[in-house]
Amino acid sequence: MLTxxxxxxxxxxxxxxxxxxxATVYRAHRAGDPDHPVALKILDEDQRHEDQTARLRREFEFAHEIHHPHxxxxxxxxxxxxxxxxxxGGTSSALPGVTEKLTVLAQVADALDHIHHQGIVHCDVKPSNILATKDFSRAVLTDFGVAYTVAETVDWRYAQLEASLHYTAPELLHGRPPSALTDQYALAVTAVELLLGAPPFTAENPMELVDAHLNQPVPDYSDKIDWVPRIFDSVLGRALAKIPESRYDTCAELIAQLTHALD
Incomplete structure (x- = not known):
């Protein structure tokens, strides 16, 4: 570690x-330019082998191609x-209230729809990959290290899956390639975690978690949480559908429906 x-x-x-x-992320500045700090991400010494350096290079190249405020x-x-x-402001997990969380989710949804129109799938949407400013006015999607272009998914193999298991869509577990709809599934899981405190599917081991994604119904939160209306369950049920084609057309539509349900 650097000091x-x-x-x-x-x-x-x-x-x-x-x-x-x-990797470790530092606040840093160019020598002689302390008024313009940046975030400097450096691979740990024991991680500087070919696959991790390639992942970091890929993270840079994808983000460098995308021009979007979020x-x-x-x-x-x-x-x-x-x-x-x-x-x-740190990751989205630090957001203080429902209004701020829905605002950030809408911004990230817009970013995802933008990259999907460019033929890119993020493949690792989760709270820790969403950063927000201290005043919660702006959020950004980060870490494109496992992103794919649609063209690359033609020869997709399940062994390539690197997404975090709590946010992994059922079709990926069946060996299908990632798509905009798999990002939408991960965004829906992220929304549940931010709004309600935990992802919809949890388990004691990876195999049980895989089974939950593949076979368990989406929880009915309105039966457990007083302030959650029944329409919230309907919206979530569609976004987390086991069949990807049953989900919303866009990520923005999903978050708009969740926001409407919680108004």
Whole structure:
């Protein structure tokens, strides 16, 4: 790990922002330019092998191609590192209320629909990959390290699946390639987790979680939570349909329906 005031590839480290499974993110600035901080993501020393460096490069290349206010902006990259805009409020899990959460979800839905129109599937939508500003006015979708283009999914194999299991759509578990509808499923799971505190399907081990995605019905939250109306269950049931073609046409439509249900 780097410490404050250390130099790295022309950047000066200000502080550590967070650590993940394979990388550390720092607040940093270009030497001589402290008024323009960035987020500097560096692979951990023991993770700088070919597949992880390729994943980080892929993360940069996808984000660099996308121009949308709710997709993270990236600046530079090198072997095992990249820089991106600094979003100062942390992940979406820190959002304080239903209104703020629905606003952020709508922004991310718009970003997802945008990348889907460009033929890109994110493949790892979850709360930790949604960052928000401190005033909760803006959110961005980040981490395109396992994203795919539609063209690449032609030769899709189940072994390529790297998505987080709690957010994985049933069709992926059946070996089908990812699509806009699999991102929508993950967004719906994310919405449930943000709004109600936990994802709809939980289990003690991975096999039970896979079975839940494939076979268990979507929970009826209106029977358990007083402030959740029955229409919320209907909206969620469609977004988390086992058959992807039964879901909403767009991510924006899903979040609009959830917002209407909770008005």
């Amino acid at each position: 404050a005031d250390e130099d790295f590839e022309g950047y000066v480290i200000d502080a550590t922002l967070g650590r993940g499974g394979y 997709v993270i902006t990236v600046y530079e990259h090198g072997p095992g590192w990249l820089t991106m805009e600094l979003i100062d």
